Amino acid sequence: MSETVSEQLVEQRVRNRIIEYLELAAxxxxxxxxxxxxxxxxxxxxxxxxxxxxMNGAHIDDVLAEEWIVFSDAEKKAMRDFHSAxxxxxxxxxxxxxxSIEDLLGTPVWDRFMEAARVALQAFEPRGRxxxxxxxxxxx
Numbered sequence: 001m002s003e004t005v006s007e008q009l010v011e012q013r014v015r016n017r018i019i020e021y022l023e024l025a026a027x028x029x030x031x032x033x034x035x036x037x038x039x040x041x042x043x044x045x046x047x048x049x050x051x052x053x054x055m056n057g058a059h060i061d062d063v064l065a066e067e068w069i070v071f072s073d074a075e076k077k078a079m080r081d082f083h084s085a086x087x088x089x090x091x092x093x094x095x096x097x098x099x100s101i102e103d104l105l106g107t108p109v110w111d112r113f114m115e116a117a118r119v120a121l122q123a124f125e126p127r128g129r130x131x132x133x134x135x136x137x138x139x140x
Contacts, residue, residue, distance in 0.1 A: 011069065019121070025113065028105050078120040089109055
């Protein structure tokens with residue numbers, strides 16, 4: 001059986017995945033745990049590629065130009081700012097990408113990336129995650 005999901009619920013779920021990603025990107029502990037729990041994953045590559053996946057391979061301005069009612073203006077700004085840091089990280093990490101997150105933790109480029117994720121996450125904290133199953137009400 002397939003579930004019919006409204007566009008708003010899809011947006012709410014995407015928002016939640018973005019928050020989850022920022023929580024992972026902001027924390028060395030979470031990144032280490034991810035590497036431990038998913039040994040097949042190359043966490044440094046995952047960290048860079050996953051944001052691109054969340055943005056659906058599009059430029060951040062294209063994504064945020066859409067009428068996404070699930071993001072406040074402050075959250076959109078935080079995503080734009082994080083995206084700039086993400087670009088610097090994706091361009092500033094060595095190629096080939098290190099296989100272990102330990103090779104990046106503590107480096108200037110990764111420290112800036114993690115700090116940008118922490119700052120972006122703070123913008124999402126006031127409203128937090130939204131329901132995965134019930135449409136939130138916005139304004140009147």
